[in-house]
Amino acid sequence: MSTRYNARASEPKWQKIWTDQATFKTRDGKDAGGKPKYYMLEMFPYPSGNIHMGHVRNYTLGDVIARFKRARGFNVLHPMGWDAFGMPAENAAIERKIHPAKWTYENIATMRDQLKTMGLAIDWSREFATCDPDYYWHEQELFLDFLAKGLVTRKKSYVNWDPVDNTVLANEQVIDGRGWRSGALVERRELTQWFLKITDMADDLLAGLDTLERWPEKVRLMQKNWIGRSEGARVFFPLTGSDEKLEVFTTRPDTLFGASFCAISPGHPLAVKLAATNPAIDAFLKEAALTGTTEAALEKVEKKGVVSGLTVDHPFIEGHTLPVYIANFVLMDYGTGAIFGCPAHDQRDMDFARKYNLPVIPVVAPNGLGTDEQKSFLDALAVAKEAFTGDGIAVNSGFLNGLDVTAAKRAAIEKLESLNLGTGTVNYRLRDWGISRQRYWGCPIPVIHCKDCGVVPVPHADLPVRLPEDVTFDRPGNPLDHHPTWKHVPCPTCKKPGLRETDTFDTFVDSSWYFARFCSPKATKPTDRAAADYWLPVDQYIGGVEHAILHLLYSRYVTRAMKATGHLGLEEPFDGLFTQGMVTHETYKGEDGRWLYPEEVKLTNGEPVHVETGERVTVGPIESMSKSKRNVINPTAIIDQFGADTARWFILSDSPPERDVQWSEAGAEGAWRFTQRFWRIITGDLDELAPVGTPEPAAFDAPALALRRAAHQTLAAITDDLDNLRFNRAVARVYELANALSTFEPGRDLAAAAWARREAVEFMVLTTAPMMPHLAEECWAALGHTGMVVDAPWPVAVASLLVEDTLTIAVQVNGKRREELIVARDADNKTIEAAALALEKVEKAIDGKAVRKVIVVPGKIINIVV
RNA sequence: GGCCCCUUGGCGAAACCGGUAGACGCAGCAGACUUAAAAUCUGCUUCUCGUAAGGGAGUGCCGGUUCGAGUCCGGCAGGGGCCA
Numbered sequence: 001m002s003t004r005y006n007a008r009a010s011e012p013k014w015q016k017i018w019t020d021q022a023t024f025k026t027r028d029g030k031d032a033g034g035k036p037k038y039y040m041l042e043m044f045p046y047p048s049g050n051i052h053m054g055h056v057r058n059y060t061l062g063d064v065i066a067r068f069k070r071a072r073g074f075n076v077l078h079p080m081g082w083d084a085f086g087m088p089a090e091n092a093a094i095e096r097k098i099h100p101a102k103w104t105y106e107n108i109a110t111m112r113d114q115l116k117t118m119g120l121a122i123d124w125s126r127e128f129a130t131c132d133p134d135y136y137w138h139e140q141e142l143f144l145d146f147l148a149k150g151l152v153t154r155k156k157s158y159v160n161w162d163p164v165d166n167t168v169l170a171n172e173q174v175i176d177g178r179g180w181r182s183g184a185l186v187e188r189r190e191l192t193q194w195f196l197k198i199t200d201m202a203d204d205l206l207a208g209l210d211t212l213e214r215w216p217e218k219v220r221l222m223q224k225n226w227i228g229r230s231e232g233a234r235v236f237f238p239l240t241g242s243d244e245k246l247e248v249f250t251t252r253p254d255t256l257f258g259a260s261f262c263a264i265s266p267g268h269p270l271a272v273k274l275a276a277t278n279p280a281i282d283a284f285l286k287e288a289a290l291t292g293t294t295e296a297a298l299e300k301v302e303k304k305g306v307v308s309g310l311t312v313d314h315p316f317i318e319g320h321t322l323p324v325y326i327a328n329f330v331l332m333d334y335g336t337g338a339i340f341g342c343p344a345h346d347q348r349d350m351d352f353a354r355k356y357n358l359p360v361i362p363v364v365a366p367n368g369l370g371t372d373e374q375k376s377f378l379d380a381l382a383v384a385k386e387a388f389t390g391d392g393i394a395v396n397s398g399f400l401n402g403l404d405v406t407a408a409k410r411a412a413i414e415k416l417e418s419l420n421l422g423t424g425t426v427n428y429r430l431r432d433w434g435i436s437r438q439r440y441w442g443c444p445i446p447v448i449h450c451k452d453c454g455v456v457p458v459p460h461a462d463l464p465v466r467l468p469e470d471v472t473f474d475r476p477g478n479p480l481d482h483h484p485t486w487k488h489v490p491c492p493t494c495k496k497p498g499l500r501e502t503d504t505f506d507t508f509v510d511s512s513w514y515f516a517r518f519c520s521p522k523a524t525k526p527t528d529r530a531a532a533d534y535w536l537p538v539d540q541y542i543g544g545v546e547h548a549i550l551h552l553l554y555s556r557y558v559t560r561a562m563k564a565t566g567h568l569g570l571e572e573p574f575d576g577l578f579t580q581g582m583v584t585h586e587t588y589k590g591e592d593g594r595w596l597y598p599e600e601v602k603l604t605n606g607e608p609v610h611v612e613t614g615e616r617v618t619v620g621p622i623e624s625m626s627k628s629k630r631n632v633i634n635p636t637a638i639i640d641q642f643g644a645d646t647a648r649w650f651i652l653s654d655s656p657p658e659r660d661v662q663w664s665e666a667g668a669e670g671a672w673r674f675t676q677r678f679w680r681i682i683t684g685d686l687d688e689l690a691p692v693g694t695p696e697p698a699a700f701d702a703p704a705l706a707l708r709r710a711a712h713q714t715l716a717a718i719t720d721d722l723d724n725l726r727f728n729r730a731v732a733r734v735y736e737l738a739n740a741l742s743t744f745e746p747g748r749d750l751a752a753a754a755w756a757r758r759e760a761v762e763f764m765v766l767t768t769a770p771m772m773p774h775l776a777e778e779c780w781a782a783l784g785h786t787g788m789v790v791d792a793p794w795p796v797a798v799a800s801l802l803v804e805d806t807l808t809i810a811v812q813v814n815g816k817r818r819e820e821l822i823v824a825r826d827a828d829n830k831t832i833e834a835a836a837l838a839l840e841k842v843e844k845a846i847d848g849k850a851v852r853k854v855i856v857v858p859g860k861i862i863n864i865v866v
Numbered sequence: 867g868g869c870c871c872c873u874u875g876g877c878g879a880a881a882c883c884g885g886u887a888g889a890c891g892c893a894g895c896a897g898a899c900u901u902a903a904a905a906u907c908u909g910c911u912u913c914u915c916g917u918a919a920g921g922g923a924g925u926g927c928c929g930g931u932u933c934g935a936g937u938c939c940g941g942c943a944g945g946g947g948c949c950a
Binding site: 217218221222225226228347429545548549653654655656659661662664666667669670671673674676677680720724728729731732733734735736739742743808809810811812814815816817820852853854855857860861862863864865 | 867869870871872877878879880882885886889890891892893905906907908932933934935947948949
């Protein structure tokens with residue numbers, strides 16, 4: 001047997017055997033032989049060009065679970081695909097004159113080959129890319145079904161508009177108010193777009209979070225905050241001297257008596273109407289249009305307003321009127337686009353009131369203040385710059401006086417409703433999901449616009465609406481719109497000339513149902529219900545925490561929408577969710593401050609220097625791998641050098657998977673050394689192992705029994721660790737067993753030793769197989785097995801070998817550990833107590849004092865209190 | 867600013883229910899093997915006082931609950947995340 005394990009030869013060999021034998025081809029439910037199903041899914045990659053260490057981590061974690069569950073007797077679905085639409089492909093088209101489809105499919109081919117070198121237990125026959133017409137065809141079908149079911153709407157909304165590139169920008173493409181590509185100042189522009197009415201399901205999406213017990217609490221909280229349910233009221237302020245009313249949303253109807261102004265959004269219809277005749281208002285609206293559309297952007301901008309000239313009547317105070325401002329910090333699409341300002345109890349309103357010299361009327365006082373204290377608090381607040389937003393009781397508020405905030409809200413709403421001037425309501429921060437993108441490389445929205453018939457869905461028989469291939473990217477805007485013929489089609493209803501919708505879907509639509517498509521990737525409908533009902537929900541989903549909100553929320557929504565349209569039978573797509581940490585690396589800078597790649601740096605006399613120039617290198621902070629900081633390690637190079645098993649082993653070692661892991665050269669070499677040590681331990685003394693199939697001896701001497709205990713304890717621990725995704729601990733257990741085998745000295749009973757040794761060695765191979773599958777196969781074959789380890793069942797630990805005959809318990813005196821005591825496992829408390837008190841060191845620690853109390857925790861500790 | 871999370875040796879970490887803090891790995895040190903080196907193997911490695919036996923301190927800081935706190939509670943500091 002060779003003393004070296006040759007990963008470079010072994011890994012491709014086993015990968016080919018797995019492929020040739022279709023080892024990972026998934027069986028559907030009826031062919032599963034009664035095995036329970038397990039759907040293991042990692043977030044599918046964007047085909048950017050090459051895999052990176054984040055992919056290696058993600059797919060290694062998932063692969064270990066897939067292989068582990070397979071060995072444990074589950075029928076496992078573990079598929080792979082590509083989130084293939086999106087902007088980078090169009091950028092490549094613009095910059096390098098390469099067609100987005102060509103660029104994308106070439107990248108997929110490269111990355112597929114790279115992933116395959118990792119030895120993943122994936123059923124590649126289910127692979128698809130979201131840019132495959134067969135995939136987006138079914139996405140178009142889903143959309144039409146959603147449309148028919150009333151889940152879709154078309155409405156105007158504000159977008160970030162780049163006036164140079166003539167395109168809509170996502171919020172993250174706006175940097176310091178400018179388009180990321182053109183550098184032009186971004187404008188706010190109103191466009192008619194398609195929306196999925198996610199807000200209709202806001203309450204259900206919120207309630208559903210409580211059922212997701214196998215999701216990280218953090219992610220559930222983030223979604224909850226994102227949905228942002230708040231209870232409040234709509235208040236109808238009558239416009240003075242008019243029949244019209246200004247509708248305002250507030251979460252604090254209890255502070256109505258403190259109102260000193262109303263403010264409307266620059267996009268509010270009233271503001272637009274006034275601008276037509278008032279140049280000052282018109283100018284203000286134009287200025288406001290230059291700021292972004294996000295809440296964060298609005299928060300940063302200086303709060304400004306302009307008087308509208310209108311006033312409204314206070315709903316509770318007869319004859320009292322409030323001025324109406326147009327203010328840049330009021331959002332048109334949150335609530336009603338109008339607020340009332342209560343400066344004393346809202347910081348933004350306070351800032352605004354101080355700027356424009358508006359009254360500050362305190363109407364809530366903190367609880368528990370005396371009369372004088374309360375008066376001085378209110379007097380101070382009336383001239384303060386800080387609003388009081390805490391809990392308290394209503395004052396200066398007519399019929400609300402004396403009520404706490406909750407009761408006052410209720411009373412105010414009742415009164416508003418009785419006056420017909422308002423109503424209690426629930427508001428959400430969540431907005432409807434705008435899915436229109438003015439881009440080429442996305443799924444075409446399957447509708448046709450007709451002058452006479454309006455918006456007409458493309459008939460199902462005409463699907464898919466394919467992207468035209470002959471497009472140009474030589475000018476700004478949407479190539480679909482520029483295409484000479486594509487959009488000109490007859491109206492399906494009246495046959496007169498119509499126009500295709502040239503917008504495409506947001507790529508988040510593509511990734512919101514791919515997990516359902518994997519259940520039946522070749523189906524002629526979006527889903528095959530039998531397959532979907534069998535496989536879903538995904539039992540374990542793994543991906544980056546950066547998708548904690550949007551992707552996961554959209555997927556939860558689309559699953560509900562697919563249920564409403566009969567495509568699925570469940571509401572929550574992901575039963576278990578795990579969010580992995582990032583892969584980090586040290587950063588390096590040369591003397592001139594430029595970033596250096598790790599391979600440009602070496603250590604000379606313990607000092608980091610540049611490999612070629614010898615200049616001194618500064619070691620910077622450990623950060624997430626990124627191209628801009630050049631602290632990237634190419635997985636392909638690592639796999640070439642050490643093999644996939646080493647890369648997998650390193651990525652699983654040390655750091656718990658939810659935490660960031662630091663890639664280090666020393667750590668990678670350590671993992672590589674262990675693969676060699678593993679090989680030596682397993683195959684180094686093959687003639688000292690009992691032959692395959694040797695019956696278990698009737699008895700074991702002490703050394704053999706100790707080895708068996710170590711093996712079975714390791715097995716039990718690894719089983720538990722993998723069940724709970726504690727990969728780093730599973731790795732540590734393998735090391736422990738390796739150490740036990742290395743130091744094993746047989747006793748007199750050589751037959752027992754040989755049998756115990758084979759058992760331990762086989763446990764080590766079987767339990768490591770999910771983590772280092774190629775090495776495990778090679779070892780399994782070397783151990784004399786004819787089948788593959790991937791087909792071997794997970795061994796079962798023998799309960800009687802998991803407990804020791806004797807226990808070591810700690811002896812404390814006054815909570816301080818003084819001595820250890822070895823006792824029989826079944827020793828009773830009195831025996832233990834007597835033995836402990838007899839110990840020399842214990843006697844010394846007691847120092848003749850009276851023993852007041854003795855606490856015995858069986859198997860753990862005994863504490864003597866004096 | 868609000869909400870949430872984290873803080874353990876030189877480093878990554880472990881400690882599941884409150885019960886012997888530091889498993890396992892990295893780095894380091896010593897020894898064996900070797901002409902030598904590499905590789906490998908065997909030990910040691912929280913700090914501190916001590917030649918040793920042995921003692922003392924110790925899980926960011928302050929306080930509390932408890933026979934007993936890394937773990938629970940309150941406060942503070944530092945770092946991170948989400949929302950603003």
